[in-house]
Amino acid sequence: MDRWILILAVILAAVAAVQGASYVHRGIRSRWTVLWMLLSFLAQMVVLGVRSELRGSCPLGDTGEILIFSAWSLTMFYMAVGSVYRLSLLGVFTAPLVCFLLSMALVPGMLDGTPTHVEVVDGWREGHAAFSVLAYGALGLAAVSGVMFIVLNRQLKDASMGTGLFKNLPPARELSKIVKRLVILGFGLLTLGLIFGLVMKWSDGSGKHLFVALGLWFAYGVLILVEWRRGMPPRKFAIAAVALFVFSLMIFPLLK
Amino acid sequence: MGLNHKTAPVEVREHFAVPAELLGSRAKELTELSTIAEGVVLSTCNRMEIYIAAEDRQTGVRILREHLEEGRSADEMKHIYQKSGDDAKRHLFALVCGLDSMVLGETEIFGQVKQAYKQALESGATKGVLNKLFQKSFTVGKRIRTQTRIQMGATSVGNVAVDLAEKIFGELKGSHVMIIGAGETSRLVAQSMMSRGASNLTVTNRSIERAQSLAEELNGEAVPFDAWEDTLTKVDVIVSSTGASEPVLRTAQIEAVRRKRKFRPLFLIDIAVPRDIETEAGDIEEVYLYDIDKLQQLASEAKESRAQQVRICEQMIAEEI
Numbered sequence A: 001m002d003r004w005i006l007i008l009a010v011i012l013a014a015v016a017a018v019q020g021a022s023y024v025h026r027g028i029r030s031r032w033t034v035l036w037m038l039l040s041f042l043a044q045m046v047v048l049g050v051r052s053e054l055r056g057s058c059p060l061g062d063t064g065e066i067l068i069f070s071a072w073s074l075t076m077f078y079m080a081v082g083s084v085y086r087l088s089l090l091g092v093f094t095a096p097l098v099c100f101l102l103s104m105a106l107v108p109g110m111l112d113g114t115p116t117h118v119e120v121v122d123g124w125r126e127g128h129a130a131f132s133v134l135a136y137g138a139l140g141l142a143a144v145s146g147v148m149f150i151v152l153n154r155q156l157k158d159a160s161m162g163t164g165l166f167k168n169l170p171p172a173r174e175l176s177k178i179v180k181r182l183v184i185l186g187f188g189l190l191t192l193g194l195i196f197g198l199v200m201k202w203s204d205g206s207g208k209h210l211f212v213a214l215g216l217w218f219a220y221g222v223l224i225l226v227e228w229r230r231g232m233p234p235r236k237f238a239i240a241a242v243a244l245f246v247f248s249l250m251i252f253p254l255l256k
Numbered sequence B: 001m002g003l004n005h006k007t008a009p010v011e012v013r014e015h016f017a018v019p020a021e022l023l024g025s026r027a028k029e030l031t032e033l034s035t036i037a038e039g040v041v042l043s044t045c046n047r048m049e050i051y052i053a054a055e056d057r058q059t060g061v062r063i064l065r066e067h068l069e070e071g072r073s074a075d076e077m078k079h080i081y082q083k084s085g086d087d088a089k090r091h092l093f094a095l096v097c098g099l100d101s102m103v104l105g106e107t108e109i110f111g112q113v114k115q116a117y118k119q120a121l122e123s124g125a126t127k128g129v130l131n132k133l134f135q136k137s138f139t140v141g142k143r144i145r146t147q148t149r150i151q152m153g154a155t156s157v158g159n160v161a162v163d164l165a166e167k168i169f170g171e172l173k174g175s176h177v178m179i180i181g182a183g184e185t186s187r188l189v190a191q192s193m194m195s196r197g198a199s200n201l202t203v204t205n206r207s208i209e210r211a212q213s214l215a216e217e218l219n220g221e222a223v224p225f226d227a228w229e230d231t232l233t234k235v236d237v238i239v240s241s242t243g244a245s246e247p248v249l250r251t252a253q254i255e256a257v258r259r260k261r262k263f264r265p266l267f268l269i270d271i272a273v274p275r276d277i278e279t280e281a282g283d284i285e286e287v288y289l290y291d292i293d294k295l296q297q298l299a300s301e302a303k304e305s306r307a308q309q310v311r312i313c314e315q316m317i318a319e320e321i
Helices: A002-025 A033-055 A063-085 A090-106 A123-158 A164-168 A172-199 A208-229 A234-248 B010-016 B020-031 B057-069 B085-096 B108-122 B128-147 B157-169 B184-195 B208-217 B225-233 B251-257 B279-283 B292-320
Strands: B002-004 B036-043 B047-054 B176-180 B200-205 B221-224 B237-240 B266-270 B287-291
Touching: A002 A033, A002 A063, A002 A090, A002 A164, A033 A063, A033 A090, A063 A090, A063 A123, A063 A172, A090 A123, A123 A164, A123 A172, A123 A234, A123 B157, A172 A208, A172 A234, A172 B157, A208 A234, B002 B010, B010 B047, B020 B036, B020 B108, B036 B057, B036 B108, B036 B128, B047 B057, B047 B085, B047 B128, B085 B108, B085 B128, B085 B292, B108 B128, B128 B292, B157 B184, B157 B266, B157 B287, B157 B292, B176 B184, B176 B225, B184 B200, B184 B237, B200 B208, B200 B225, B208 B221, B221 B225, B225 B251, B251 B279, B279 B287, B287 B292
Parallel strands: B176 B200, B176 B237, B200 B221, B237 B266, B266 B287
Antiparallel strands: B002 B047, B036 B047
């Protein structure tokens, strides 16, 4: 059943992406994107709920679940941040990424058909996984906002004001602020995830991804420090947020 | 029945103008005339129009015309147009959409028609026919403005500059604007920025007296021409329009203050010919440089785009009728 609900979540995110893009192309603000994303979010929650029941623990036991959890986290931050900053187009940019993550979870072999029921729950392990995935949500959304900033910046530099995209994108300074805030939020969550990860018990070879995560944490730390100490052109910061998020995806193949 | 900027020059329009606070009472006066049951009077700087619902069309037109002729010459009355039935309906719908405005698609007319109707309604000059007609016109106006691009884009250099500033900074509240050279266009651009919330204004000019006079008018601060560079670290927008033959603002000057500015966005508007700001300044990442050609091009593109929407709007109006 969880697979069917997951397919529904993918379809809803795809509808949000396609319909949102079509509205933007026509220069009209999409009022439906938030609704489709909310429905997809609810479907993702049901999938995670079912998996959690099957496992008897946090549903982060295989790559498929981690992908769904990441998509859920990304959608959650979109719902929380989008309404505050009225980033109407954020949904149109976020939906394809959510759709991609959920579709990847559908690839055979990603989701364990018969997940093992966990007898003893390791709180540190659960905390490590949950905080890390939440960090992914915030950092993913920072990357999405970063892409939006880069697009708007290019349009402002080229003086191409006539497009529907230009009309609907939020102001450059607001976008730049939100990229920074989300990077800081993601960094904080990643720090918590790492602290939990360092304390938890590791079986042989299962901690390889921790080294990549530490490298990533260090890179985000340097980025925040440089921005705080001497400032950085907003475009460079946005590019760094996008590049680091893409780099962070390297962790997935290392997860056992 | 009425006249507008297309049919009458300003010296005629001013003879027909009705003060904003009297729109309701003038509409009420109309209903006291024979056969005229309802009336709405609209008066803006570009038009004066009277909408009536009469028991008999021809008699109503004759009586309204006689009413308008009072105190006006035959020459002035030549500028009057009249429409009835569906033509009048179509005219009102097009009017609220801005299709009949001097600046195609402008939004102010919507509020002005609403105000005229509200006053007529409150004075008891409207009943079933005009209430239905005006309410329908507002629905049509909202639909067309939402579903088409008739009001998209700014059509004047000043508005393009302000729209761009809002796209860069969001709200202009708290923004700092600097004017280099106290020309008329700079004054208009600065005025628009201040009206949209910019709170700090610095004016510099070779003649400090002119700078002081403009600063006083716009509630800003004047600085001597040889001291404006210090302001570069604080400003968000620079509008430059001097008559200098050499660039006034060079790339190196901006490069020198980038770190001090913490790489905050800087919007440069160069409306001088020859240009005041070195073109290379636009290559700096957080700098957005627009010269007069770019601004004029954007304004013309918006005008063209609006003109292309007229047929779509007219089709939608025809459907509504």
